[in-house]
Amino acid sequence: MISIALSAGDYDWKGGLVSGAVYYHNPDLIRLITEVYGMTSYTNPLHPDLFPGLCKMEAEVVRMACNLFHGDENTSGTMTSGGTESILMACKAYRDYARETKGIRKPEIVVPATAHSAFDKAGQFLRLRVRSVPVDPVTTKVNIRAMKRAINCNTIMLVGSAPNFPYGTMDDIDQISALGVKYKIPVHVDGCLGGFLTAFMEDAGYPVPLCDFRLPGVTSISADTHKYGFAPKGSSVILYRDIIYRHHQYTVTTDWPGGVYGSPTVGGSRAGGNIAVCWAAMLSFGKEGYVQATRDIIHTTRYIEKGLRRMKGIFIFGQPVTSVVALGSNDFDIYRLGSALNTLGWNLNVLQFPSGIHICVTHVHTQQGVADKFLNDVQNSVAEILKEPDVPVEGKMAIYGVAQSLPDRSIVTEFTRLFLDSMYYTPKQS
Structure with missing residues (x-):
């Protein structure tokens, strides 16, 4: 049976991206x-x-x-x-x-x-x-x-x-x-x-x-x-x-x-x-290994979904089938929740049209206490946000809100190209 051990350096254990967090x-x-x-x-x-x-x-x-x-x-x-x-x-x-x-x-x-x-x-x-x-x-x-x-x-x-x-x-x-x-x-x-x-x-x-x-x-x-x-x-x-x-x-x-x-x-x-x-x-995994991993992941996802549905101020998009749970809000800018969770070490994907965020549960999230920690962090963050629900989102999360509000999508395209350019930047040699 495959096992997992978390270490202090495994910061991606709170991540929302499958592509970077399956360990x-x-x-x-x-x-x-x-x-x-x-x-x-x-x-x-x-x-x-x-x-x-x-x-x-x-x-x-x-x-x-x-x-x-x-x-x-x-x-x-x-x-x-x-x-x-x-x-x-x-x-x-x-x-x-x-x-x-x-x-x-x-x-x-x-x-x-x-x-x-x-x-x-x-x-x-x-x-x-x-x-x-x-x-x-x-x-x-x-x-x-x-x-x-x-x-x-x-x-x-x-x-x-x-x-x-x-x-x-x-x-x-x-x-x-x-x-x-x-x-x-x-x-x-x-x-x-x-x-x-x-x-x-x-x-x-x-x-x-x-x-x-x-x-x-x-x-x-x-x-x-x-x-x-x-x-x-x-x-x-x-x-x-x-x-x-x-x-x-x-x-x-x-x-x-x-x-x-x-x-x-x-x-x-x-x-x-x-x-x-x-x-x-x-x-190495074999069918039994995959079945057990799937059981753990789906069980954890359903547990997180159930906990989120109990919270006031947020809602779940549709009915999640596998490992992704997406959140929205009719009471505040959901990007504020994404920003708050980010400061706590969670990395959730940002959605647009309509605004939302999602967590993608991996086997790392099935470790004891991780799901409860996530739910507690969401609950506490939402409670804090609801004290002043009309405050606009700030920081990098505000970019997503601005981007989806721009009617000229060519501007968003150009900014995205510039962002990709920045990934290839190297300083000039003196």
């Missing part, structure tokens, strides 16, 4: 991953003749994932560097498939407004029109009727989140699947955030609605092994019901002087070490 401090697992990466850090699956064992590891990771999501012998896929690449690959596959089989030259994808921004990135990269469909303001699930209205002769893909990143709620995947079957359009389920929870929740005693290949319209699933698969950063899977879709994910160059060049994903050379340590982590 398993098990000496045996760390030692195993270190040894595996040491043996494979300079390997490259672009050269299968040199590294056949690495290719076998990737194939086995994909097959294990296919089985987890109830695929059959025809289900296939690849590993990628992360959820964004998995989503990008699905969009590329469906774009090329639609062009070849339906002659679609102006491809469109239909996504919930809460779908991950990676779909918008795919639209920019691949010249896809992204039709964003509104969600129900109460349930935060995609409006199925609006999704149906958005479908036209250029639609190449329908998307549902299981769950979505902002609120942790799950779209009605069964109804999206039905639309896909009716209109013969591929349906992608984005399980990047919680896929390695939903796959084990039934066995952990927390059944969820079907959101995998058991639904006939679901043709692809993305799921991040480097989130709740507990592999180190840099790995995800994209899975397809039928291998024909994977064929359209590939890029092949036949007339290059350097030889015939085929690539399954965005990268040519890929980090073989990431594939190997993902394989090692999955085998």
Whole structure:
């Protein structure tokens, strides 16, 4: 059984980001991953003749994932560097498939407004029109009727989140699947955030609605092994019901002087070490390890959600399904709560349209006393804020409020570019 030990340096234990806060401090697992990466850090699956064992590891990771999501012998896929690449690959596959089989030259994808921004990135990269469909303001699930209205002769893909990143709620995947079957359009389920929870929740005693290949319209699933698969950063899977879709994910160059060049994903050379340590982590955990981790995480999430719902002055967005709980307020600027919690060491994600914050529960949060500490900090912070509920938010949190109020979104775009520039800043050499 995998165990965790917290130390004073593990400041991310209060974090809200899955991408930075999933830690398993098990000496045996760390030692195993270190040894595996040491043996494979300079390997490259672009050269299968040199590294056949690495290719076998990737194939086995994909097959294990296919089985987890109830695929059959025809289900296939690849590993990628992360959820964004998995989503990008699905969009590329469906774009090329639609062009070849339906002659679609102006491809469109239909996504919930809460779908991950990676779909918008795919639209920019691949010249896809992204039709964003509104969600129900109460349930935060995609409006199925609006999704149906958005479908036209250029639609190449329908998307549902299981769950979505902002609120942790799950779209009605069964109804999206039905639309896909009716209109013969591929349906992608984005399980990047919680896929390695939903796959084990039934066995952990927390059944969820079907959101995998058991639904006939679901043709692809993305799921991040480097989130709740507990592999180190840099790995995800994209899975397809039928291998024909994977064929359209590939890029092949036949007339290059350097030889015939085929690539399954965005990268040519890929980090073989990431594939190997993902394989090692999955085998190390095994089904029992994942089920137990899922049970702990979902139990803690439900405990936190229940405690938050008892508090006056805040509300929960929708019905969280896996590990994300999003908060809002009708009584004060919710960003004030985010700022207050930040000063106490908690790092919660900021949401907009409408304003909100969310916590993403990881296995580190399941340690004794952590959930109660979070609830106490929220309760005390809310009580203090309600003494003067009309005070505006200050500090960096105020930026989010200003950003979403600007009607000219190009200004926000430019500021974001400048922020990204700042990450690459180095001082001039004298």
